[in-house]
Amino acid sequence: MSENTSPVLDIRDLKISYGDDSGRTRVVHDVSFSVAPGEVVALVGESGSGKTSTAQAVIGLLSGNGRVDGGSIRLNGEEISRWNEKRLRSIRGAVVSLIPQDPSSSLNPVLTIGTQVREILEIHGRLSRAEADRRVIELLTQVGLSQPELRARQYPHELSGGMKQRVLIAIAIALKPALIIADEPTSALDVTVQRRILDLIDDLRREYGTSVLLVTHDLGVAADRSDRLVVLQDGRIQEQGATADVLAAPRSAYTRKLLSDAPSLATAAIRPPVEEARPAIVAVEGLTLNFVLPTGGNFRAVDGISFKVPRGTTHAIVGESGSGKTTTIRTIAGFQRPTDGVIRVGDFDLAALKAATPRQFRRKVQLVYQNPWGSLDPRQTIFSIVEEPLLNFEPLPKEERADRVRAIIERVGLPSPVLTRRPHALSGGQRQRVAIARSLVLEPEVVVLDEAVSALDVTVQAQILALLGELQRDLGLTYIFVSHDLAVVRQIADTVSVLHNGRQVDYGPVAQVFASPASDYTRELIDAIPGRKFPHQIHHHLQTAGSTP
Structure with missing residues (x-):
C-alpha cells in the first residue's frame, strides 16, 4: 500500500433515493467508508443492499430517477457529489473508472474492440491517432489477450465472456486512474476465468498503485481479494473492518449469516457417500x-x-x-x-x-x-x-x-x-x-x-x-x-x-x-474455488459460533 495515507475515496453519511409516481424511496442510509491508496475495499451484500447504488453514485452514473439526497463523496480530497454531468465526464476514466458486471451488454456490438478502447483515449485528448492505436495494442496485450492486433479488429460477438471482460479492464486502466470500481466484475464468468480476471486486477493494482472498490455478493471472492470489508444490508452498513478481522469475529448477525451460507466457505459440507446397492x-x-x-x-x-x-x-x-x-x-x-x-x-x-x-x-x-x-x-x-x-x-x-x-x-x-x-x-x-x-x-x-x-x-x-x-x-x-x-x-x-x-x-x-x-482440469477447477485466503479464521468461526445469529 502507498505511504500516502489520505484516502482516494472518502464517503460520509451518503443518502440515496429513487423516485417513481408514488414518491421517493430511500435505498442508501448514512453510509460512510473510505478507500486508501492501493487498497482493495469490498462492498458486500445481496441484491437490494445498496452496494451498486453506492458505487454508481461515486462515478455519477445513478439511473435517471436516482438522486444523492445528502452526505459527501470526496475523490482525492475533492467533493464531487454535487458535480454536473460535464464535470463528472472529465474524471471518468482519468481519475475513476468502472468495470461493469456484464461484459456482453457493456460493449457496443457494432464497433470493433480497438475502436472502443481507443475511444477513452480520444475523449480525454491525450494522444494522436497513431499513438492511440499503439496504446490500444499495448493495453490489450497488458490484459492478457492473445493476438491483440487481431482482437482490435474483431467485434464483441467474436470474443468469449472472459475476453470481453479483459477488454473492459483495458478500457478501465487506459488512463491509469486513481480508483477502479469493479461492480461484480466476474459474476457472469466461469470459476477459472473468474480467478484469472481477479488475478489480473490484482496485478494491475500492484503495478499502478490503483485503489479498488470491489462490489460483490460473493463473500468468498471478497475474502480472497480485499484488504477491508464493508457489509451492507437494506442500504445500511452492518459492519466494516479489516477483512481478516471481520471473517474471524463477525459482529453482525447478517455477516454471520452470509458467512454460513457461502458455499465456497463451507469446505466441510461434502455429503456422506450413498450406499452402493441403490439401483x-x-x-x-x-x-x-x-x-x-x-x-x-x-x-x-x-x-x-x-x-x-x-x-x-x-x-x-x-x-x-x-x-x-x-x-x-x-x-x-x-x-x-x-x-x-x-x-x-x-x-x-x-x-x-x-x-x-x-x-x-x-x-x-x-x-x-x-x-x-x-x-x-x-x-x-x-x-x-x-x-x-x-x-x-x-x-x-x-x-x-x-x-x-x-x-x-x-x-x-x-x-x-x-x-x-x-x-x-x-x-x-x-x-x-x-x-x-x-x-x-x-x-x-x-x-x-x-x-x-x-x-x-x-x-x-x-x-x-x-x-x-x-x-x-x-x-x-x-x-x-x-x-x-x-x-x-x-x-x-x-x-x-x-x-x-x-x-x-x-x-x-x-x-x-x-x-x-x-485430471489437471478438475484440479484447476477445485483450486479456483474462492475463499481460501483465510480458511482457518472462517472455519473456526463457523464451528465455534455456529451459523445461527
Whole structure:
C-alpha cells in the first residue's frame, strides 16, 4: 500500500433515493467508508443492499430517477457529489473508472474492440491517432489477450465472456486512474476465468498503485481479494473492518449469516457417500452428439460420456461454458437425439422413444432452468404457471387441479397469496421456488436443474439448496444438477461428472473427486474455488459460533 495515507475515496453519511409516481424511496442510509491508496475495499451484500447504488453514485452514473439526497463523496480530497454531468465526464476514466458486471451488454456490438478502447483515449485528448492505436495494442496485450492486433479488429460477438471482460479492464486502466470500481466484475464468468480476471486486477493494482472498490455478493471472492470489508444490508452498513478481522469475529448477525451460507466457505459440507446397492434410475453410456456446421462438417459437442445416477441421489455435471454440460442434459431430457450412445431413464430408452411416448416420458423427467426471470411467463398468474403442466399432461377435474397447485406451492414454502400474483411481483428466490413447483406438479421421478441457483444471492441460494434437499428426502426425487460452481456441487451432490471440451475427464463420488481428482482440469477447477485466503479464521468461526445469529 502507498505511504500516502489520505484516502482516494472518502464517503460520509451518503443518502440515496429513487423516485417513481408514488414518491421517493430511500435505498442508501448514512453510509460512510473510505478507500486508501492501493487498497482493495469490498462492498458486500445481496441484491437490494445498496452496494451498486453506492458505487454508481461515486462515478455519477445513478439511473435517471436516482438522486444523492445528502452526505459527501470526496475523490482525492475533492467533493464531487454535487458535480454536473460535464464535470463528472472529465474524471471518468482519468481519475475513476468502472468495470461493469456484464461484459456482453457493456460493449457496443457494432464497433470493433480497438475502436472502443481507443475511444477513452480520444475523449480525454491525450494522444494522436497513431499513438492511440499503439496504446490500444499495448493495453490489450497488458490484459492478457492473445493476438491483440487481431482482437482490435474483431467485434464483441467474436470474443468469449472472459475476453470481453479483459477488454473492459483495458478500457478501465487506459488512463491509469486513481480508483477502479469493479461492480461484480466476474459474476457472469466461469470459476477459472473468474480467478484469472481477479488475478489480473490484482496485478494491475500492484503495478499502478490503483485503489479498488470491489462490489460483490460473493463473500468468498471478497475474502480472497480485499484488504477491508464493508457489509451492507437494506442500504445500511452492518459492519466494516479489516477483512481478516471481520471473517474471524463477525459482529453482525447478517455477516454471520452470509458467512454460513457461502458455499465456497463451507469446505466441510461434502455429503456422506450413498450406499452402493441403490439401483440406477438414469444410465448414460457412450453418449455422443454432433452438430452439423453451417459451413459443412460436424462439431462434436459431447464425446463418449458415461455415468449412472442411483435413484434418490444427486448427480452433478460440472464444466465451464462450452464443456458440453447443457447439451448433455438436453439430450437426457429428451429435447435432442444423441448421435450415438444409450440413455435410459427408468423404463425408457430415449433412442427408442416413439411419437406417442414422449408425453409419458415428460411426466417422468422435468427441467428447472437457470434464470427464474426468463423462465416464467410474465403475463400469467403464478397459479396459471404452475397449473399449465397439468393442463398439458394430466387431464384432471378443475378442483383437483387447483388442490394440486395449492399443495405444491405450499410444499415449496410459498404463501398461498402468491398464486394470484404475476412473476414481476416476486423476488428472485420466490420465482425460482415457483419454477421448482411447476416442475414438481406432475410428480416426476427425475428433476434436471440447469444452473438453477447461479443467478441467486448467496442466502437465497442457500434456502433453495436446503429446499431441494428437503424435497429429495421427502419425495425420493433424483436430481441431475448442472453447475460451473464446484463449491455448490460439493454441498449438494453425491456423484459428479466433470466435462471439458465435450469429454468426461473425471467421474465418481464427490468426496473422491475432490480428494483425488483424476485430471489437471478438475484440479484447476477445485483450486479456483474462492475463499481460501483465510480458511482457518472462517472455519473456526463457523464451528465455534455456529451459523445461527
